[in-house]
Amino acid sequence: MKKILLMLFISGSCLVASAQIEGSKQIFESPQLKAETAKHKVIAILPFNTKITYKKQPKNFSQEANREQEKTMSKSIQSSLFTFLLRKASNYSVTFQDVEKTNILLKKAGMLDKMDEFTKDEVAKALGVDAVLGGDFITEQTKSEAGAIASAVLFGGFGGKTGTGTLTLTLNDGNGDLLWRFFKTMNDNITTSTDDLVEHMMRKVSRNFPYAK
Template sequence: MKKTFLLLTFLILFVASNSFGQAKQTYEIANLKQILTSHKTVAILPMRVTISYKKFPKNYNAADNAVQEREEGINMQQGMYTYLLRKSNDYFVTFQETQRTNILLKQANIFDKIDAITADSICKILKVDAVIQAGYAYQRTGSEAAAIAKTLVFGFGGSTASGSLTMQINDGKDGNLLWRFYKQMNEGVFSTADEMMQRMMKKVARNFPYEK
């Protein structure tokens, strides 16, 4: 009995340590602080959202899914801007209004081609010192209807999807990667794109390099 208990304890600790080790990763260039001192204005690009399914729902349509990915990417971009704007006194840079960012990207005919353009070229178009690029990939793993029912009965519904957030900052002078953050995420029931972005930014906040 004692051996079984010790074995279970070891397994739990082993799994937990590996889970936490993979849950969050942060990278920053060696002279990050020195480079950031020259930054004044930073743009937030539309997020790259990828939605997949563990089991395809009825009437799944790839075209509709692509539209949803695009819309959520823009909503999360705006959610990040709103979050940073509310806490603007905490940062030593200003963030370009997302509407202006998107208009300039469309005028340059690269709004849907961001992944094919270098970061320094994008910065020149937007006239900013750096860009924040982020991606959120998640897989629907649970039934939303079941999660809603659990929420109404028990007060919580658990997560309906599992995914990962990747966020990075690229310099406007040479396009080099300055900072990168990775975090595993779970999406709960009733989570909108804006709510998800608020949750993400709270997790990023402690590591965000533009804080004073």
């Protein structure tokens, strides 16, 4: 009986952990998607536009520190996405520009921290690629990190829900035209790294990813 209860507890905990990063999704595909992507050879992955907000602003909140955290997360998601695509390179019909090279070229062009001031075709031209893959990650934190850690201990290490977020992935060709867009809402917890977020997102989008063979 104890073994059965333990198995039920573990199964239920796993379902809860999985549900914490589930949410609604939407996919847009341009009528020109297949024709245009068939011409592409090299794709650049851009730093993500990241926004971190709080339902209740924490004590000793620093706007400057929050901006630095957003910048760190921006490049972390970019790097996680590149790593994921690199691991599965044989599944795709294109190659992906190394993100270090991408960021160096963006910095040289004066674009790295001013992405919202340039059009996607200007960015693609500066990077010398056929298309650019980028997006947005917006999260609202609802529980303090200390509270989340306490929940993790209480519930056997699965962690409590600490926030909600939306993740958007977009593909624009060298002319700046939007070819594809993937949007997903999800919950976040202290066990969810940017690698986890990207892994989960790409599993959901794998069948619809434009360059999948």
